[in-house]
Amino acid sequence: MTKKDVDILIVGAGPVGLFTVFEAGLLGLKCHLIDNLDKIGGQCAELYPEKPIYDIPGVPFQTAQQHVDALIEQIKPFEYEISLNERVDSISEDSNEDNITRWRVATSDGQEFITKNIFIAAGAGSFEPRRPPNIENPDALMENGVSYAVQSKKRYENKDVIIFGGGDSALDWTVELADIAKSISLVHRRDAFRGAQHTEAQMRELVKQEKVNLLTPYQIHSIIGEDKVTGAELKNFDTKEIEEVAADELLFLFGLNKKLGPILDWELELNEKKISVNTENFQTNKDGIFAVGDINDYPGKLDLILCGFHETTLAVQEAYRRIHPGERVPFGYTTSNTKLQRKLGVAE
Numbered sequence: 001m002t003k004k005d006v007d008i009l010i011v012g013a014g015p016v017g018l019f020t021v022f023e024a025g026l027l028g029l030k031c032h033l034i035d036n037l038d039k040i041g042g043q044c045a046e047l048y049p050e051k052p053i054y055d056i057p058g059v060p061f062q063t064a065q066q067h068v069d070a071l072i073e074q075i076k077p078f079e080y081e082i083s084l085n086e087r088v089d090s091i092s093e094d095s096n097e098d099n100i101t102r103w104r105v106a107t108s109d110g111q112e113f114i115t116k117n118i119f120i121a122a123g124a125g126s127f128e129p130r131r132p133p134n135i136e137n138p139d140a141l142m143e144n145g146v147s148y149a150v151q152s153k154k155r156y157e158n159k160d161v162i163i164f165g166g167g168d169s170a171l172d173w174t175v176e177l178a179d180i181a182k183s184i185s186l187v188h189r190r191d192a193f194r195g196a197q198h199t200e201a202q203m204r205e206l207v208k209q210e211k212v213n214l215l216t217p218y219q220i221h222s223i224i225g226e227d228k229v230t231g232a233e234l235k236n237f238d239t240k241e242i243e244e245v246a247a248d249e250l251l252f253l254f255g256l257n258k259k260l261g262p263i264l265d266w267e268l269e270l271n272e273k274k275i276s277v278n279t280e281n282f283q284t285n286k287d288g289i290f291a292v293g294d295i296n297d298y299p300g301k302l303d304l305i306l307c308g309f310h311e312t313t314l315a316v317q318e319a320y321r322r323i324h325p326g327e328r329v330p331f332g333y334t335t336s337n338t339k340l341q342r343k344l345g346v347a348e
């Protein structure tokens, strides 16, 4: 297997990994993105593609998927490669010349890269939805009535839907799908919710209007259906009785198991489950290994997309210095970047 040389190897193709390609491209650096999901876009594409985002500067409203699509459009002028369904497994030192370390990166598919700059934009790590407790093989009916995230609202149109969970996602989707589903039941093991108060209030209003059937304190007991879900048995925590509720779709929103996975073996300084960085260039305790976006930690850190964009913009400057030691990092506004404008076809 040949080793590929790349200016920046990016672990994770979420919004921050994608924007890294843009900032690197402006400085003439080439990136290779690797993501263990089957799609580009990280949490936005996997967890909430149809939910609106309101706090991207200058973009009053965009669904999470539209945001990802816009980022993909924005990096079109630049050369980059992407490998999906592939996990970055190991990082080791390859060589050190003039005090600049070159890193060797190996993936689950056997690819090897040599690079001076690794950008870990791994969000919450490789994440997996929490499965319902006490249910044997809940994934057996995954395409046939069991889901752990809303990939497309269409799937729930005119369907009898049961949503399980007590956090933001369960509340948000109960409110969002109430308009289009034939019926919505929200099942939670207690009558208190961990999500945003205003969404809980919206949900309770829908219960009053009989648009949502709130079932507390209940828990899933079993999934009913052979080849396709036809309902669920629910256990009442108080009476211990089992009740049957008919349904076409069971949506389990119990949150995610965030698994740092291989990242734990890379000998990086961690604070709980996040990688510690400095705020000058978002480098970790290892030269040339940067952590940007939700995966990093520093005083005042907020897990917001716009914070990740700022972090990676500064980190890319340091990546440039490592590739062109002693050179001044070119700075210019995109408004006067004729090279970019030519690529976009808006300048001669």
Ligand SMILES: Cc1cc2nc3c(=O)[nH]c(=O)nc-3n(C[C@H](O)[C@H](O)[C@H](O)COP(=O)(O)OP(=O)(O)OC[C@H]3O[C@@H](n4cnc5c(N)ncnc54)[C@H](O)[C@@H]3O)c2cc1C
Pocket (backbone or CB within 6 Å): 011, 012, 013, 014, 015, 016, 017, 034, 035, 036, 037, 041, 042, 043, 044, 047, 048, 051, 052, 053, 054, 055, 086, 087, 088, 089, 121, 122, 123, 124, 125, 126, 127, 169, 261, 262, 263, 292, 293, 294, 295, 303, 304, 305, 306, 308
């Ligand atoms: C329901 C919900 C609503 C939200 N709303 C907003 C909002 O309105 N505004 C806002 O700013 N933020 C919002 N967020 C947060 C926002 O989605 C995150 O801040 C953002 O996705 C972080 O981007 P990222 O690129 O750092 O990581 P992620 O989007 O998490 O992407 C990381 C990627 O890295 C991959 N990965 C991890 N480990 C490896 C590995 N070893 N090898 C290969 N790939 C790996 C993962 O598969 C993943 O695709 C919301 C989050 C949720 C869950």
